[in-house]
Amino acid sequence: DSGVTQTPKHLITATGQRVTLRCSPRSGDLSVYWYQQSLDQGLQFLIQYYNGEERAKGNILERFSAQQFPDLHSELNLSSLELGDSALYFCASSVETGYGYTFGSGTRLTVV
Amino acid sequence: AQSVTQLDSQVPVFEEAPVELRCNYSSSVSVYLFWYVQYPNQGLQLLLKYLSGSTLVKGINGFEAEFNKSQTSFHLRKPSVHISDTAEYFCAVSDTHLFFGTGTRLTVIP
Numbered sequence: 235d236s237g238v239t240q241t242p243k244h245l246i247t248a249t250g251q252r253v254t255l256r257c258s259p260r261s262g263d264l265s266v267y268w269y270q271q272s273l274d275q276g277l278q279f280l281i282q283y284y285n286g287e288e289r290a291k292g293n294i295l296e297r298f299s300a301q302q303f304p305d306l307h308s309e310l311n312l313s314s315l316e317l318g319d320s321a322l323y324f325c326a327s328s329v330e331t332g333y334g335y336t337f338g339s340g341t342r343l344t345v346v
Numbered sequence: 347a348q349s350v351t352q353l354d355s356q357v358p359v360f361e362e363a364p365v366e367l368r369c370n371y372s373s374s375v376s377v378y379l380f381w382y383v384q385y386p387n388q389g390l391q392l393l394l395k396y397l398s399g400s401t402l403v404k405g406i407n408g409f410e411a412e413f414n415k416s417q418t419s420f421h422l423r424k425p426s427v428h429i430s431d432t433a434e435y436f437c438a439v440s441d442t443h444l445f446f447g448t449g450t451r452l453t454v455i456p
Binding site: 236238267269276277279282289290292324326333334335336337338339340 | 378380382388389390391392395397436440442443444445446447448449
């Protein structure tokens with residue numbers, strides 16, 4: 235157990251639908267990062283939150299959004315889902331960027 | 347801008363043989379470098395990291411890596427691999443967030 239909790243572990247949904255992925259960071263970590271892992275794109279950084287505020291944005295589609303709540307858990311919202319959104323979505327947390335991240339076990343999203 | 351290149355997408359190696367997984371980076375600022383391992387159907391686990399100081403970094407599971415500034419490399423090595431080392435290995439460099447390489451699939455052959 236890494237200390238970073240992601241739910242659900244698996245999600246199957248239809249095209250056009252909306253889903254929410256949840257992440258609880260490791261105790262004491264203020265930063266949360268979301269990554270998408272797919273076979274053709276590899277590990278792509280989506281977005282970072284630090285203590286409730288958006289800190290950095292990567293290759294995140296406009297159909298995707300995220301937020302970090304006062305208790306520091308984070309949610310990634312994916313809407314108008316397409317087949318190409320099928321991927322593993324990882325959450326990671328850290329105290330500071332330069333010291334490495336602790337990853338959760340991921341949510342496997344399948345869009346059918 | 348930061349970037350990482352993992353030169354080998356797949357590396358097969360016999361059990362108990364040594365292995366080197368190659369990683370080159372580009373960075374315009376001070377560098378923090380990492381190696382992560384991903385076992386099948388699992389998340390990424392930190393193997394080792396270079397922040398500063400000694401250029402030879404030792405990590406978990408007998409792995410080590412050497413930071414070479416002149417060659418902008420951070421290659422991962424293990425003197426004797428086990429079947430259980432079969433996994434995907436990712437090199438990463440930090441900026442505002444971690445930039446990952448495309449990964450190297452290490453397959454240990456019995």
